[in-house]
Structure formats: structure tokens, C-alpha cells
Amino acid sequence: MTYLVPLPVVLPLLGAALTLMLARRPRAQRAISVAVLAVTFAVALALLVAAHRHGPQVVAVGGWPAPLGIVLVADQLAALMLVVSTAVTLCVLLYSIGEGRADGDEGTPIAIYHPSYLILTAGVTNAFLSGDLFNLYVGFEILLAASFVLLTLGGTEVRIRAGTTYVVVSLLSSVIFLVAIGLVYAATGTLNLAQLAGRLDALPDDLRLVLQLMLLLAFGIKAAVFPLSAWLPDSYPTAPAPVTAVFAGLLTKVGVYAIIRTETLLFPGGRVADGLMVVALLTMVVGILGAVAQSDIKRMLSFTLISHIGYLIFGVALTTVAGLASAIYYVVHHITIQTTLFLATGLVERRGGSTNLERLGGLARIAPVLAVLFFLPALNLAGIPPFSGFLGKLGLLQAGVAVGGWLAWAVVAGGTLTSLLTLYAVMRVWNLAFWRKPPPDFPDAPPAPTDPGAAPADPALAPGAVAGPSSAPVDPAPPRSAPGPAAVPARSTAAVAAAAPSPRSAPADEPSRRSAPGVPPADAASTERSAGPVAAEPTPPLMVGATLALVVLGLALTLVAGPLFDVSTGAAHDLTDRVPYIDAILSPEGVR
Amino acid sequence: MSPNLVLVVVIGVLSAAGVTLLLERSLTRVVLGVILLGNAANLLILVAGRAGGAPIVGVTPEGEMSDPLPQAMVLTAIVITLGMTAFLLAMAYRSWLLLGHDEVQDDLEDRRIVERALADEAQNAADRGDDAGDGDPDDAVASAAAFGTVGRNA
Numbered sequence: 185m186t187y188l189v190p191l192p193v194v195l196p197l198l199g200a201a202l203t204l205m206l207a208r209r210p211r212a213q214r215a216i217s218v219a220v221l222a223v224t225f226a227v228a229l230a231l232l233v234a235a236h237r238h239g240p241q242v243v244a245v246g247g248w249p250a251p252l253g254i255v256l257v258a259d260q261l262a263a264l265m266l267v268v269s270t271a272v273t274l275c276v277l278l279y280s281i282g283e284g285r286a287d288g289d290e291g292t293p294i295a296i297y298h299p300s301y302l303i304l305t306a307g308v309t310n311a312f313l314s315g316d317l318f319n320l321y322v323g324f325e326i327l328l329a330a331s332f333v334l335l336t337l338g339g340t341e342v343r344i345r346a347g348t349t350y351v352v353v354s355l356l357s358s359v360i361f362l363v364a365i366g367l368v369y370a371a372t373g374t375l376n377l378a379q380l381a382g383r384l385d386a387l388p389d390d391l392r393l394v395l396q397l398m399l400l401l402a403f404g405i406k407a408a409v410f411p412l413s414a415w416l417p418d419s420y421p422t423a424p425a426p427v428t429a430v431f432a433g434l435l436t437k438v439g440v441y442a443i444i445r446t447e448t449l450l451f452p453g454g455r456v457a458d459g460l461m462v463v464a465l466l467t468m469v470v471g472i473l474g475a476v477a478q479s480d481i482k483r484m485l486s487f488t489l490i491s492h493i494g495y496l497i498f499g500v501a502l503t504t505v506a507g508l509a510s511a512i513y514y515v516v517h518h519i520t521i522q523t524t525l526f527l528a529t530g531l532v533e534r535r536g537g538s539t540n541l542e543r544l545g546g547l548a549r550i551a552p553v554l555a556v557l558f559f560l561p562a563l564n565l566a567g568i569p570p571f572s573g574f575l576g577k578l579g580l581l582q583a584g585v586a587v588g589g590w591l592a593w594a595v596v597a598g599g600t601l602t603s604l605l606t607l608y609a610v611m612r613v614w615n616l617a618f619w620r621k622p623p624p625d626f627p628d629a630p631p632a633p634t635d636p637g638a639a640p641a642d643p644a645l646a647p648g649a650v651a652g653p654s655s656a657p658v659d660p661a662p663p664r665s666a667p668g669p670a671a672v673p674a675r676s677t678a679a680v681a682a683a684a685p686s687p688r689s690a691p692a693d694e695p696s697r698r699s700a701p702g703v704p705p706a707d708a709a710s711t712e713r714s715a716g717p718v719a720a721e722p723t724p725p726l727m728v729g730a731t732l733a734l735v736v737l738g739l740a741l742t743l744v745a746g747p748l749f750d751v752s753t754g755a756a757h758d759l760t761d762r763v764p765y766i767d768a769i770l771s772p773e774g775v776r
Numbered sequence: 777m778s779p780n781l782v783l784v785v786v787i788g789v790l791s792a793a794g795v796t797l798l799l800e801r802s803l804t805r806v807v808l809g810v811i812l813l814g815n816a817a818n819l820l821i822l823v824a825g826r827a828g829g830a831p832i833v834g835v836t837p838e839g840e841m842s843d844p845l846p847q848a849m850v851l852t853a854i855v856i857t858l859g860m861t862a863f864l865l866a867m868a869y870r871s872w873l874l875l876g877h878d879e880v881q882d883d884l885e886d887r888r889i890v891e892r893a894l895a896d897e898a899q900n901a902a903d904r905g906d907d908a909g910d911g912d913p914d915d916a917v918a919s920a921a922a923f924g925t926v927g928r929n930a
Contacts, residue, residue, distance in 0.1 A: 325856045339870050340874075344874065345871075349883075351860075352798070355810050359814060362821070365821065366820040367824070369821065370823070
């Protein structure tokens with residue numbers, strides 16, 4: 185099975201090369217990207233099964249034996265992260281294809297999008313699979329370089345500003361990581377994780393602490409742990425919805441993964457556990473207080489993202505098998521849910537022309553399917569009982585209680601408070617954007633609130649359209665002021681073959697690109713919103729379908745919670761044990 | 777093995793200068809800061825290895841070989857820093873094209889909050905000058921008005 189190990193890195197890189205060569209053929213690009221990610225997902229699944237049954241799968245790259253060459257290792261933790269990340273990237277890719285098809289390819293250099301996206305995937309998988317500290321650094325740099333391109337896609341003023349913060353902070357964390365690598369090498373003479381585990385144990389305690397803190401600092405910036413998290417809400421919300429979604433789901437979690445790996449394998453014993461507990465508590469509480477104060481859905485979600493990183497750090501700080509297992513389960517849950525929420529917010533922006541809560545309203549009646557797509561993951565994030573968020577939080581809190589001590593109890597209390605405040609934050613969004621009456625100038629708002637029958641059903645968001653695209657209901661919308669042909673090709677995208685771009689005059693400005701024609705750009709022209717009803721164009725079924733798939737995946741995490749907790753507990757056992765990982769890399773019979 | 781003092785001093789100076797430049801607002805200076813910091817890190821990795829002759833079997837006796845691994849890593853790091861610098865420069869140029877300067881602006885939300893705070897403060901000062909007695913209801917109305925204007929201006 186070991187021949188599968190390099191594939192999650194190699195396939196996306198090859199795909200990126202191919203899509204770059206086919207820059208002039210968007211349909212071929214889409215087909216290649218989807219195929220590559222689907223195959224990568226299948227490979228990741230096979231790797232997870234193999235790692236669960238037979239232990240870590242190891243490949244020495246280039247045939248150089250372990251301590252000399254670079255190794256790629258798929259143990260249970262890495263394989264599980266691979267499965268979740270590729271599943272999420274595949275769904276987000278489908279979503280963005282749906283969006284690109286509906287909007288046409290003008291305005292954004294779509295030819296760059298697919299290669300960058302695949303390179304981002306390759307960087308993420310390389311970071312997960314890396315068995316070598318320097319290779320981990322290279323993985324980080326690959327994903328960072330791709331993320332720079334994706335974040336500044338189109339190069340508008342807002343994005344350049346947001347991108348600057350992100351790029352400079354990322355480069356700083358990379359330099360800190362590089363310096364830490366230099367120090368580790370100077371102290372031990374190796375960068376192989378398995379060999380480091382043994383050699384670091386022999387170092388003097390104070391030197392070990394310096395190395396540990398340097399690495400934690402570098403990963404803490406990437407993971408957006410509290411004092412180092414201010415860059416995230418400034419940079420994420422400006423990007424296109426699918427890009428924000430995949431960043432929110434994956435990039436911070438790669439940092440968390442690196443923290444889990446180094447804290448358990450290289451620096452066991454929990455010397456900084458108390459410090460991590462304090463940081464976890466602050467991350468949770470400060471993050472969620474930021475979320476409560478926001479009036480923009482995307483910014484609110486960015487703050488909940490930071491806040492819930494605190495739970496993961498808490499699980500690492502506990503240093504028990506139960507704590508780590510729950511943290512791993514929670515990572516899986518959080519990747520899925522956070523991505524879903526950002527995708528749903530992208531649909532809200534499409535439908536309502538804005539993500540600002542002051543300008544949204546009544547979406548629950550206008551777009552019921554969209555409401556469900558937002559409501560389920562929102563409850564899931566807040567940790568309402570049947571959902572996976574509840575199971576993950578419960579596991580973490582139980583593990584915290586089992587450890588005991590005033591600090592652990594304080595974090596348990598903080599975690600409960602954070603969960604309640606998360607519920608408050610998402611319900612505030614629900615009440616303002618979905619539940620209250622729509623503002624008078626809202627796109628496709630019912631002409632008179634007393635006449636619910638006149639509420640136009642959106643073709644793509646009506647329940648029938650999701651069940652079967654062919655059964656799209658006849659559109660009864662009377663106030664639709666969009667040019668007639670706009671509705672027709674957009675609806676016919678339900679047929680897979682139809683690739684006709686909707687006839688839109690390409691506005692160069694980003695916000696107006698995704699809002700309906702006639703709706704002014706969300707941020708630029710909030711003073712002068714055109715009064716009177718304006719039409720919203722139907723949401724492409726592919727976008728709804730991709731979001732729906734992620735919602736279902738999030739719900740499925742509850743159904744498969746038992747087996748998933750088995751895997752994560754197994755992974756946590758391996759992590760605290762350290763022996764299976766080290767043996768698999770260093771002993772020759774470990775290479776199966 | 778003791779590291780070369782000259783190299784250590786150079787690393788210190790480079791990182792100090794790099795961090796100073798990184799704190800500037802102008803993107804061009806930030807780029808220079810990143811370059812200096814990157815070179816400091818590269819030198820540090822180089823110091824981490826052992827100095828000596830070329831690490832080729834048959835050319836240098838085994839005991840006198842230098843450590844080739846840090847040099848390989850530094851090469852990789854140099855390439856990566858080069859790519860990142862190119863991207864930063866492109867961003868600085870784009871910012872200059874769009875805005876006429878390459879200074880990093882404050883976050884939009886931060887600016888909004890500062891404006892709001894300033895408006896509140898001015899209003900409070902005016903209130904105190906007019907009449908110290910009726911603070912609360914007036915204040916609430918005033919700050920609501922300030923909130924509205926700032927929100928619309930943004």
C-alpha cells in the first residue's frame with residue numbers, strides 16, 4: 185500500500201501543471217481539477233484504512249533510507265486529516281465551478297484559479313504527510329504561495345490591502361519557523377521527526393524549551409492562536425466565498441496539526457501545558473467576544489473560527505489520550521462546519537447582495553433551502569446536542585474534567601461559555617438575516633408583507649430544484665427586472681453539459697460581480713442603494729449541491745461518531761505512545 | 777564546535793535591521809525587511825552546520841568535510857524567499873497603480889471604530905460644554921446619529 189503515500193502530493197501538483205497548460209480551455213481545466221481531487225480523496229480513504237489496520241505507511245522519497253532522505257508518513261492522524269481536507273476541497277471546488285459558470289469568467293483571471301487551488305491542496309497534503317521538519321516547512325510555503333495568489337485574485341484595492349496583512353504576517357511566521365529549524369538542526373544534527381524525537385530527549389531542558397517555544401510561536405501564528413490571531417479577521421473576509429471557505433477550513437488546521445505533531449512527538453511530557461491552557465482559554469473567550477460584536481456575517485464567522493481553535497489547543501494542552509482524541513475529532517468537525525458556513529454565507533451574499541446584517545432580512549421565507557443550509561451547520565457549530573459539535577465539545581470537556589486542577593476547570597467553564605456565546609452569535613445572524621421581515625429595498629422581497637403568495641420562489645433554491653434539477657418550477661416572479669435571457673441560461677446549467685455563460689456585462693469591481701445586476705456593490709455604495717425591487721438571479725444548482733453535500737457530511741459526522749472516535753482514539757494512542765511512528769520510519773521492517 | 781563570531785554578529789545585525797524595516801508602513805521597506813530577515817535565517821542555518829572542505833568522498837578526508845545538508849536547505853530557502861519577494865514586489869506595484877502609494881492602510885473596521893470613537897468624544901465634549909445636566913438621553917441619540925453617519929460613509 186505504501187505506493188499510495190506520495191500520490192496525494194504528486195497528483196495535485198501534476199494536475200496543477202496540466203491545468204496551467206490548458207489555461208485557454210476552462211472545461212478541460214474543470215474536468216481535470218475535479219478528477220484529480222476525486223482520485224486524491226479515494227487515495228486518502230485507502231490510506232486511512234491502511235494506516236488504521238497496519239500502522240503508519242512510510243515512503244522514503246527517492247529511495248534514500250530514513251534518517252538520510254526525506255520520508256512521507258501516513259499514520260492515522262495524517263490520513264484522517266487527508267481524508268477530511270480532500271473531501272472539503274473537492275466540495276469547495278464544485279461550488280466554485282458552479283459559481284464561475286453562472287457568473288462567466290470575466291472579472292477574475294479564472295485560468296489562474298484552478299492551478300493555484302490544486303497547488304494549495306498539494307501544500308496542505310504535503311504538510312500532513314511530511315515526516316521531516318524541513319519538508320513540513322516546504323509544505324507550508326507551497327500552500328502559502330498558492331494562498332497569496334488566491335487571496336488577491338483579481339487584484340482589487342480591498343483585496344490588495346487585506347492581502348498585504350496576510351502576506352507579511354505569513355512571511356514573518358515562515359521566517360520564525362526557518363530560524364527554529366536552524367536552531368533544531370544546530371542542536372541535534374537532524375531534522376527527521378522520528379530521529380529528532382530521540383535526540384531532543386537527550387538535550388538539556390532549557391534548550392529544549394527554547395526550541396519548543398520557537399516552533400510553537402511559528403505554528404501559533406499559522407493556527408491563529410489568540411495573541412497571534414489579529415491578522416485573520418482582517419484578511420479572510422475579503423476573498424471570494426469559496427476561497428475564504430477553504431482557507432477557513434484548512435489553513436489554520438494545518439497549523440493546529442503541526443502543533444499536535446510537534447507537541448506529542450518531539451516534546452512530550454507537557455512542559456508548556458499550563459501555558460497552552462491559558463492561551464486556549466484566551467483564544468476561546470476573546471475570539472467569541474469579537475464574533476458577538478460583528479455586524480458582517482463573514483467577519484463574525486472569522487471570529488468564531490479563531491475562537492474554536494481554542495478548543496483544539498485545549499485538547500492538545502490536556503496531553504491525555506482522551507483529550508487528544510477529542511481534539512482530533514473536533515478538528516474533523518470544525519474543518520467541515522466552518523467551510524460549510526462560509527459557503528452558505530457565499531450563497532447568502534449571492535441572494536441578498538450583501539453579508540451585512542443591517543441590509544439582510546426575511547431570507548427564511550424568500551429562500552427556504554438556503555435557510556436550512558445555514559441553520560443546520562450554525563447549530564452544529566454552536567454545539568446543539570445531536571450534532572457533532574456537541575459530541576466534540578462534550579469529549580473535550582469530559583477530558584478536561586478528568587484531568588482536573590483549577591486551570592483545567594477554568595478552561596472547561598470558558599469552553600461552556602464560549603459554546604453558549606457561539607449559539608448567541610449564530611442565532612443573532614439567524615434572527616437578523618433570515619427571520620425578520622426583509623428591508624423594503626431587499627432584492628426579490630415580496631411586494632407587500634401581507635401577501636405571502638406573491639413571494640417569488642427562487643428556482644434554484646426552491647426545494648424541488650435540489651431534489652431534481654429537471655423539476656425546476658416555473659418562475660412566478662413578477663418583479664424580476666433582470667433581462668429575460670439571464671434567467672434562461674442560468675437555469676439550464678442544471679443540465680451538466682450546458683456551459684453557456686450568462687450574458688452579463690462584466691463589472692470589474694468584485695462586490696458587484698457576485699451581487700445581482702442592479703444591486704450596487706455592497707461596500708462601496710451603501711449610501712445610495714437603489715430603492716425599489718431588484719431581481720436576484722437564481723443560484724446555480726451546483727453551488728447549492730456542493731453546500732448541501734458539506735451539510736450532509738457535517739451531519740454524517742454524528743452518525744459515524746463511534747467509528748470516528750475509534751480512529752481518533754487510535755491516532756491519539758499512537759501519538760502519545762510515539763513508538764509506532766518512530767519504529768515505522770527508522771526500523772527497516774517498518775517499510776512494508 | 778563553536779560558531780564563527782563574525783557570522784553570529786552579522787546574523788544579529790541583519791535580523792535587527794530586518795525587523796525594524798518590517799515595522800514600516802511602506803510596502804517597499806517591508807520587502808527589504810523580509811529580504812534581510814530571510815538572509816539572517818539562511819546564515820543561521822549555515823552556521824548550524826559544520827564548516828570544512830567540499831563534502832566529496834575522495835577529495836576531502838572524512839573528518840574535515842563540511843556538512844552538506846544545511847547548504848541544501850539554504851538553497852531551498854533562498855529560492856522560496858526569492859519567490860515570496862517577487863510576489864510582495866508585485867503587490868507593492870499593484871498597490872501603487874491603484875492608490876498612488878504603497879502604504880499599508882489600517883483595517884476598514886478599525887478605521888470605522890476609530891471614527892466612531894472620535895465622533896462620540898466630540899459629541900461628549902460638546903454636551904459637557906452645553907449642559908452637564910442632561911447627559912444620558914442626548915448622548916444616546918447623538919451616538920446613534922454618529923453611528924448612522926459613520927456606517928453610511930464607510
